[in-house]
Amino acid sequence: xxxxxxxxxxxxYERMGKIINEADSIIxxxxxxxxxxxLRALAGLIDRLWVTLQHPIVREYKDLDPDGDYFRNQQxxx
Numbered sequence: 001x002x003x004x005x006x007x008x009x010x011x012x013y014e015r016m017g018k019i020i021n022e023a024d025s026i027i028x029x030x031x032x033x034x035x036x037x038x039l040r041a042l043a044g045l046i047d048r049l050w051v052t053l054q055h056p057i058v059r060e061y062k063d064l065d066p067d068g069d070y071f072r073n074q075q076x077x078x
Contacts, residue, residue: 006057010064013054017066020046 001009020042027038058065 001057001060003061006061006064010054010057010066013049014066016049017046020049 024039024042027035027042030038054066058068062068
């Protein structure tokens with residue numbers, strides 16, 4: 001995959017993540033029994049988003065890692 005396409009996809013996945021976070025906030029208002037089921041499903045969705053879509057791009061283009069700056073900053077503090 002070329003770099004421009006990778007950037008576009010990662011930008012799209014970032015927007016998807018924001019929507020998932022919105023759903024998480026709403027789900028956390030549900031009663032316990034419903035909340036648990038929905039949170040498990042949402043966690044699975046987040047996992048698939050990272051494992052099957054984002055991670056292959058990040059392996060090829062490390063600078064597109066959405067958490068890369070965070071981890072680099074943590075390593076510098078140590």
